[in-house]
Amino acid sequence: MNVQAWTFVIVGLTFALYIAIAWWSRAGTTGDFYIAGRGVHPIANGMATGADWMSAASFISMAGIISFSGYFGSVYLMGWTGGYVLLALLLAPYLRKFGKFTVPDFVGDRYDSQTARVVAVLCAIFVSFTYVAGQMRGVGVVFSRFLEVDITIGVIIGTGIVFIYAVMGGMKGITYTQVAQYCVLIFAFTVPAVFIALMLTGDAIPQLGFIGEMKGEGVSLLSKLDGINQELGFAAYTAAPTEWVSTAGAKGYTDVLAITLALMVGTAGLPHVIIRFYTVPKVRDARLSAFWALLFIALLYTAAPAVAAFARTNLIETTRNAYYDPAAAPEGAKVIPDWFRKWEDTGLIAWVDKNGDGQIQYTGSGLDSGGAPGHAAAFNGKPSFVTADDVASGAFNSERGAHGEREIKNDLTDSANELFIDRDIIVLANPEIAQLPDWVIALVAAGGLAAALSTAAGLLLVISTSVSHDLLKRVIMPGISEKQELTAARGAAAVGVVLAALLGIYPPGFVAQVVALAFGLAASSFFPVILLGIFSKRTNKQGAIAGMLTGLGVTTAYIVYFRFGPGERADWLLGISPEGFGSVGMLVNFAVAITVSRCTKPPSPAIIAMIEDIRVPAGAGEAHEMQVPPAHG
């Protein structure tokens, strides 16, 4: 069986599994649909949270980003795990005690305000749509790369699968499919990592191989990587910010701090993560499932930097100065590995022989497009290959260059660098770079799909709940029956899936930029109001609304001005990039909410009683029925 046959078999089996689970866990009530009937075991919830959280970006792109940016990749590692500490300590147990179904439920009830509820709903919908577009695109990309089908067809197949289990099973269906998806994705990520760790360092555990020595070389992996990076004109892999001065991709200390904080706080404030903690039976289960969730996430997040370092070492060692054409290579000279040609066809790697020696020169020296030294590109933009049409029209002589490589149309840079490498190749091509069996390669495709589908489903649930519960039931038509609400929830999920598919097929050009906005908005809106709602009795309606609006306002304005508007890097406030500005937005939200609350009336005694109630765990099971304020209160 070849790779493609294996991929069809493994992906087909996993999809059949997801649908079977969805059938078995159909939702009968709104409680099932929104919060899986509150019957999820903490370990299962931990796995579901892990799959919910780890998206196509975590699975496919993160190791690649670290591989190419060394120390700076740490912002994602610390940011996307540290948020769980905030979630477990500051939010999850209290939100579970509060009960109900959604984040806007808490904001609306705690601040006794429909305005606050509607602001929260709009944020939740915006953040979730931003995110889901990227997931559906990820599904299409995995399909097109591994199964050679069109991206559009890939998106449609993925949409069909999500449609079946999200619309039929709601939170219950999603939770148990996510458990299966977690198992698929962690297996798919770990197997290649273990093989490569064994090959390079002789240590089967990637996390230990990362700090270990190169097999038979008597030098540590990271020292070796620092050395080859510097030899090629890049900054040392492990070097801290000041040693990367003015290198492309370098960030100042303030920016590294700001981005890490924004990602942590944003993670803790993302509605699709928070609602997972509503699904467990008890308050202590909420704490416990936060522990399991982070443990399961950490399995991938601590292996990712190891994969990044292994892959970079491998990649440089196998391609540097290698001959593209085996026939042209002198006796005993290094020739490019087989995977190079396959991934060249997908546009993830490209070579242009600038000096005509037939060998691949890979170097970081020379100026990048921004005029900074290091990480010089071989040519501008992503590779655009010469096609048969270009040859037919006479614009180019051949689709192939002098050595048989794919000829590109891009404008070349002045740098001596001849190699283009897309960072996604680190995970996608890793099994081939390490010459692993075909079924492992197929497994990576199934893993990427599991990561993207599980996150998409979690986000769609937030969108559907926001519409059917937060808007319809709580604001527009409070009188609707449970059955009508469930139908509305299913309808909203169906519409959401279709919209997400359209965003995946016709991706707006700004998807990558708006992901920063999603974290910024979660950090500057939800996190502060939920935290104050629990920890500060004095924070009232006026404070919360003013805080959310100003936090959102400054964050959106900053990101839009610098990402889409005329803003220049030199004008960044304290050197903080748009990606990290959510942390400033959060501080603004806190400051405004606290100040405005002090200047206005304190919350009513019923609200104070409710805060005191959510602070202690006993009686969480009944909390949702007991929420009614005392008759003579």
Added chain:
Amino acid sequence: MPPTDRQPDQRSRSQSYWRANLIVVGSLLVAWFIVSFLCGIVFVEPLNQFRIGGAPLGFWFAQQGSIYVFVLLILIDVIVMNRLDAKWGFRED
């Protein structure tokens, strides 16, 4: 016990529980801040003079160590808070 007596007792127990909770959460957050923001970012260069295995220490904290500590912090929170729940009589059945 008549309900009139239970009310103030419950209230003072809640307040003691909450104060203990704040101390636990506060201490764990201090550790969270130290391993990530201090060891992984602010003091990464001085720490890089030391090594853990083959990795510079500051770099290791930023890419591995902080994550291990995060997992451990939540585990400590689970254990300590379960004890506090039992101690102040808020353990759920």
